[in-house]
Amino acid sequence: MTGPTGNMMDNSGFDAIFGGTRLMAILRGMGAERSLALSTTAWNLGIDVVELPIQTPDDVEALRVVAAAGRTRGKAVGAGTVVSAEHVAQALSAGATFTVSPGLDLDVVRASHEAGMLSLPGVATASEVQSATSAGLTWLKAFPASVLGPQWLTAMNGPFPQARFVTTGGMNAANAAEYLDAGASVVAVGSALEDPAQLPQLAALLGAGARR
Structure with a gap:
């Protein structure tokens, strides 16, 4: 899962x-x-990929349950809000496939990869994107996406065409398409899944992605 051994990032x-x-x-x-x-x-x-932030023991237990269910269906389940080596260890023990962080900490990225889990670090500035891509990372979490705005993605795609952005924070069925059109590779939604009115819109987005 860690990619070429010559580049742990x-x-x-x-x-x-x-x-x-x-x-x-x-x-x-x-x-x-x-x-x-x-x-x-x-x-x-x-929606094949699910992330559960782990900030409490209950969160870690929820991750353990969902990761086990995901394995039976061949789905990837990740641990979010991973900001320390302790969190990396908790994610690993709960069966996570990958870790997600709110910010860019290359030590956390390295620890995740050494544990056999891919790491998706958060970025919000050109300097952070440059640091991440210089370290060899291509997939990055744009956070908080609703604050950054879709124009941020368009601006970053110019100097960093190799970067693939997952937009997180304030995303829903109403604004997801705007971020995808601006250059996001993936949009992360949360409470939208609990809103029956948004489910058809999310399904339509998935269908549009398949047709592109």
Whole structure:
């Protein structure tokens, strides 16, 4: 999962994890039962990749349950809000496939990759994108995306054409297409999965991605 041994920062393995899908689900602080139910909703909709932030023991247990269910369906489940080596160890023990961080900490990236999990670090400035891509990373989390705006993606794609952005924070069925059109590779949605009115719109986005 770590890519070429000559570059521990290489996270191009996300190409395979996302596999062309344009949506990811983030399930924050929902507990094991609700997280599993919404993960199933996401998987049935065609959203194959799910992230559970781990900030409490209950979050880690929810990750363990969802990761186990994901393995039976061949789905990738990641741990979010990973900001320390301790979090990396918790993610590994819970069965996560990858880790996601709110910011850029190359030590956390390295620890994740050494543990056999790909790492998706957060960026919000050109300097952070440059540092990440210089280290060999191609997949980055644009956070907080609703604050950065779609124009930020357009601006970053100019000097950093190799970067692939996952937009996180304030994303929903109403604005996801705007961010995808601006250059996002993947949009991460959370509470939208609990809104029956948004599910058809999310499904339509997945269909549009498949046709592109």
